[in-house]
Amino acid sequence: MTAPCIMSVCECNVFYLRGWLLKALLLLAAMQLSCADCPKSCVCNIPNEVHCTFKYLTAVPDHFPPAVERINLGYNGITFLRESNFLRLEKLQLLMLHSNTIYSIEDSVFKDLRSLKVLKMSHNKIRKIDKETFKGLNGLLRLHIDHNQIEFINPEAFYGLTNLQLVQLEGNQLQQLHADTFITLRHSRVFKVSSLRTINLCDNLLSALPAEIFQGCSQLEKLFLHGNPWRCDCQMKWFSAWTHKNTGVLKCNQDRRGHLCPVCETPASQLSKPLTILNYDAYTCTKPWIKSHLKQKNINLEEGDFIPVYPKDFIAPLGTIQMNLTDQFYRQASLTCTVQTPTALENLTQNVTRNKEKNMVELSTLITTYLVCNIDHEHIQQLWKIVATYSDSPMRLKRDVMLEKNPEIVYRYSQENGGEEEITTNIKAIIKATPSWLMQQELSFQLDRTTTTFSTLHIKYQSVVSLDFEALPSKKDHYSWTMIKRDNQTKTEQTVITGGVVKLSCQIQGEPKPLMEWILPDGSKVRAPFYSEDRRIIISSDGVLTLRGADASDTGLYRCIATNYMDADVLTFRIVTLMKRGREWLLMSKLLLKCLPLINF
Known part of the structure; x- marks a missing residue:
């Protein structure tokens, strides 16, 4: 009676064994297929992973499984990355290239890695990051390029990496960064x-x-700056206000060396003081000076005047705005103004939303800029009676209706009642502007009497701008950048004895290639290359200004300007000419050099 039961159990076991064997054969076939795709000298025991660590590789393997998700090439001797190294690896999420000797990276080498989340290239010999180095890494979250030899980062290097959350640049050789270095979308x-x-x-x-x-880093949560030779002078004055506004963002590190915070290295009065405790007034610059006992010697010093020059002075206007104004007395006036590049963006907020399968950025910020308006002398009285009222308090306008849409958008605005403290003259305005986003729901205009002249009005413009745009780099976007090279060897203070020679070096770079101009102490502006009539001042095309036969009239400020009209940079040098009178001039010149701090205005 038991035999049928035993046979039944055996049959069940047979079926079970067959099923298990079939699964094992399928798994073995998959492993064999994986091994067939596995690069030589690498290990592919885990599905979708390739491990090639400690394999003495000098180049990236020729091929990888197309479905691979994780590749580890760390701890080898790879020296360069070619554009063909990672083609068609669209599922790759993790790429480890740390602890090699990589010094050369071809453009667009990562262009197919649309799913990559983490790229680790720490501990290599990379010296620069170009515009196309990280092209295509739109999904990248974490970028580790610490402990290399990076000296330069192209301002567009991270542009388009709209999901990037972490950049590790620790332990490199950076001496200068462009203001747009960390911008990922424009x-x-x-x-x-x-x-x-x-x-x-x-x-x-x-x-x-x-x-x-x-x-533009409104989402920044952690900033690490220790271990740099910070110069806590007027150039870093902005940092005090920024840290106060962004409380808790600046971090200190904790490791075996202890609690590491960023501290000042210069000037001597701020040596070793933490940046976190310096207040706004502590960041100061001083002109070169001579101690009183030196002034009693046979040396004359003429410093010249100090008039600030700012990069924004050499950037093309943002656009134009036209206004037809009418007040409560039916006085009418028209204004045509150029819109200067904004001086401030405040309270910037951004939010990424999903709309019809597209990621959209909702951006809001308070924008401040200035309008420079030509005056129509035939109607100057009417114009002045309208706008002069609004120099102590602003004219606030609210958008009513769209009057025209084609060929250009035109809106009608009406004055808002600003309360008891603000003047109201029932202004009505018809406004047309380029770019059109200048015509926001509410606008504020205020006459600046301090800069207004007989020929032009200067009007302060403010508005809270709200925009929605796709979270992808625009193909129509034309970006320009300019930089003048500065490093810890840049000497902006020069002393020369009468009749001597001095050279000032101004190395510029940018895209498109910027023009170089110099403003000399007498206020004249010249463009490189340049030769003065007496051949005493020569400016070469590579940015070197040579002054020969120096005399007292040469003392003053020499400003090097690099501009491509969309971006600009200024580097100011000071030359001090010493008059030789008697035998003590050599000793005094050496003492004077010690009294001249290196200041870049």
């Missing part, structure tokens, strides 16, 4: 935002940062 020339939440710049050679470098 809209027009004005609105620049960054998706970054963590930036590590520790242990570089940075002594200063541009005032706008974190302006």
